[in-house]
Amino acid sequence: MCGIAGIVHFSGSPVQSTDIKAMMERQRHRGPDDGGLFLDQNVGLGFVRLSILDLSPAGHQPMQSDDERYVLIFNGEIYNYLEIKARLSAHYTFRSQTDTEVLLNAYRHWGADCLHHLNGMFAFAIHDRHDRKLFAARDRFGVKPFYYYLSDSCFVFASEIPPIFEHVRAQGHPLQPDETVMFNYLIHNRTDLNNDTFVQQIKKLGHGHCLTIQDNKLQINRWYNLTERLQQGWENPEEYYNCFQSSVDLRLRSDVPVGICLSGGLDSSSVASTLISGLNKKDFYAFSAVYGAGLNGDESSFINEYQNQLPNLVYVRPTEESLLDDFDSLMNCHFEPFGGLSIYSQFKVMKDAAQYVKVLMDGQGADEQLGGYMYFFGSFFRELLATGQYRRFAHEWRQHYKNHRTFSGLSYLAFYAAPAVLKDAMTNRKAGFVHPDFYREQQSKSTINAQLFSPKTLRESLLQHFESKLEHNLKWNDLNSMYFSIELREPFLDYRLVERTLASSSEQLIKDGTTKWILREAMRNRLPEKIRTRQDKVGFENPADHWMRASLFQQKAEEALHSPALVASGYFDVAQCRRRLKLHREGKIAIARDIWKWIETAHFLNKFTASPAERLSSGEANSSSSWKVQQKSAW
Numbered sequence: 001m002c003g004i005a006g007i008v009h010f011s012g013s014p015v016q017s018t019d020i021k022a023m024m025e026r027q028r029h030r031g032p033d034d035g036g037l038f039l040d041q042n043v044g045l046g047f048v049r050l051s052i053l054d055l056s057p058a059g060h061q062p063m064q065s066d067d068e069r070y071v072l073i074f075n076g077e078i079y080n081y082l083e084i085k086a087r088l089s090a091h092y093t094f095r096s097q098t099d100t101e102v103l104l105n106a107y108r109h110w111g112a113d114c115l116h117h118l119n120g121m122f123a124f125a126i127h128d129r130h131d132r133k134l135f136a137a138r139d140r141f142g143v144k145p146f147y148y149y150l151s152d153s154c155f156v157f158a159s160e161i162p163p164i165f166e167h168v169r170a171q172g173h174p175l176q177p178d179e180t181v182m183f184n185y186l187i188h189n190r191t192d193l194n195n196d197t198f199v200q201q202i203k204k205l206g207h208g209h210c211l212t213i214q215d216n217k218l219q220i221n222r223w224y225n226l227t228e229r230l231q232q233g234w235e236n237p238e239e240y241y242n243c244f245q246s247s248v249d250l251r252l253r254s255d256v257p258v259g260i261c262l263s264g265g266l267d268s269s270s271v272a273s274t275l276i277s278g279l280n281k282k283d284f285y286a287f288s289a290v291y292g293a294g295l296n297g298d299e300s301s302f303i304n305e306y307q308n309q310l311p312n313l314v315y316v317r318p319t320e321e322s323l324l325d326d327f328d329s330l331m332n333c334h335f336e337p338f339g340g341l342s343i344y345s346q347f348k349v350m351k352d353a354a355q356y357v358k359v360l361m362d363g364q365g366a367d368e369q370l371g372g373y374m375y376f377f378g379s380f381f382r383e384l385l386a387t388g389q390y391r392r393f394a395h396e397w398r399q400h401y402k403n404h405r406t407f408s409g410l411s412y413l414a415f416y417a418a419p420a421v422l423k424d425a426m427t428n429r430k431a432g433f434v435h436p437d438f439y440r441e442q443q444s445k446s447t448i449n450a451q452l453f454s455p456k457t458l459r460e461s462l463l464q465h466f467e468s469k470l471e472h473n474l475k476w477n478d479l480n481s482m483y484f485s486i487e488l489r490e491p492f493l494d495y496r497l498v499e500r501t502l503a504s505s506s507e508q509l510i511k512d513g514t515t516k517w518i519l520r521e522a523m524r525n526r527l528p529e530k531i532r533t534r535q536d537k538v539g540f541e542n543p544a545d546h547w548m549r550a551s552l553f554q555q556k557a558e559e560a561l562h563s564p565a566l567v568a569s570g571y572f573d574v575a576q577c578r579r580r581l582k583l584h585r586e587g588k589i590a591i592a593r594d595i596w597k598w599i600e601t602a603h604f605l606n607k608f609t610a611s612p613a614e615r616l617s618s619g620e621a622n623s624s625s626s627w628k629v630q631q632k633s634a635w
Contacts, residue, residue, distance in 0.1 A: 003030030015044030023163035058096035076122030142207030183442035233504030237521035247494035264302030267363025378412025379461035399513025544592035560602035
């Protein structure tokens with residue numbers, strides 16, 4: 001919905017409006033419709049608005065309570081704001097039709113406990129001018145971001161890393177890459193495992209956490225713990241569907257058109273079929289990435305099932321040429337390295353969709369709660385063996401092989417059950433392009449095997465993913481969509497749906513060698529059967545290996561491997577990288593993901609050497625606008 005930023009000076013010195021303005025201009029793409037500042041002695045708050053609910057000036061932020069005690073900046077959506085407003089209307093007068101005002105009065109009424117009343121995605125900060133206290137919070141699963149920098153002299157926060165990075169460097173404070181985060185990315189293809197970022201001194205507020213700044217002290221508390229919320233599972237698929245439909249309906253609340261990202265997979269198709277059952281299809285847009293029949297990642301045959309149902313089905317065609325055209329924008333969008341070129345496909349979808357809509361829905365979060373990835377079979381099999389369900393294990397293994405024609409389920413079972421020393425040895429085999437010294441230094445610091453690769457049950461594995469893996473997908477979702485001023489909504493991440501799904505038995509999730517059993521049953525007669533019964537898992541794949549053989553990308557890879565910042569980092573065995581690049585170019589191996597890591601790591605490391613002026617001239621921050629500035633002295 002928006003972008004937020006703030007500065008608190010512990011010395012008591014006033015925050016300068018120019019500093020807040022610079023931070024907001026750096027993320028202007030998040031909110032091109034409006035902008036505002038609030039300055040109160042040593043506290044400064046900034047906001048850029050993407051207008052979704054109540055498009056009038058009444059939705060302007062920072063928003064003050066009618067008694068002028070509280071000042072709110074808020075990014076996200078409170079989907080059940082109408083229900084909360086009805087409960088609060090006897091106590092407060094509402095001047096707008098926004099969920100922002102509802103959130104502000106909810107905090108006035110319940111304090112921090114208001115969080116438990118919210119069904120939505122959110123990151124917000126509230127300045128209490130009376131108690132000189134800043135309160136901030138993030139939603140249950142981390143759909144909306146909240147980054148911060150803390151030193152002895154200040155607390156700085158924003159919706160994205162670049163505004164903080166540039167502000168801190170402009171103040172003359174040193175910043176360095178976090179090498180353990182880099183190691184987990186290079187070796188395990190994982191980011192966002194905890195509250196660390198690729199910048200050592202910049203952290204993120206954890207999902208389901210809140211913080212308070214008062215008397216120059218930071219206190220962080222966990223307000224939501226998914227594990228503690230698992231009580232009652234689903235009785236039957238119809239009960240599941242009713243909750244799913246309720247989630248979709250809530251996320252249709254908008255004063256601007258809503259569309260959908262349609263991949264052709266089970267998850268987004270389930271959202272689409274539930275959406276269009278009650279919509280005027282003439283005003284509804286769907287966007288799908290396609291590559292051409294036979295190319296990796298193309299799901300046209302599944303997407304085409306909706307041709308007669310969706311008159312506004314827009315096909316987006318990412319290509320190596322469009323990737324080259326979009327390269328600089330993609331790098332500006334994603335300040336940190338990301339997980340591969342599948343991210344570009346979504347980026348291109350958002351770019352094209354921005355011509356039509358401001359709000360999109362997608363199927364993110366279904367795999368993590370319904371056991372949708374192939375490796376969940378490993379934890380499922382381990383659970384069956386550990387609980388003595390040998391006949392069921394034999395049946396599920398046979399059906400798994402029949403449906404998927406792979407031994408990967410057994411491979412993951414063996415890996416999960418292996419001792420830590422063997423896991424480390426197996427990990428070492430994937431470190432071909434990483435410098436041996438860097439590997440030896442960081443291996444003992446990485447906790448990823450314990451966090452994600454040692455589950456004893458399917459539920460434990462799913463919970464680990466919600467704590468340590470889901471968020472990187474949500475981060476990429478947020479960055480790709482908000483870069484083009486689009487709000488992305490995820491119906492599968494309604495906490496009511498998540499809590500009851502993860503409380504359900506493993507048989508509700510994986511059955512007869514098929515994942516997402518309860519969703520498939522819930523969508524029977526509601527979804528094209530070809531999609532409902534498909535067994536493969538594609539996601540946002542694309543022909544990346546082919547793209548990375550193009551001469552211009554080969555040139556970018558060579559430039560990366562010659563980059564002084566990359567060479568000096570000591571992360572890579574550069575000679576080995578060059579040998580592998582040659583083999584890829586000759587078609588003898590396929591390592592597009594590795595090549596992309598070299599390119600974007602070099603790009604990331606260069607940020608630490610470029611001056612702020614150089615970053616500005618490169619187009620990383622360039623826009624101007626009028627600002628509404630509110631200045632108040634403390635009570």
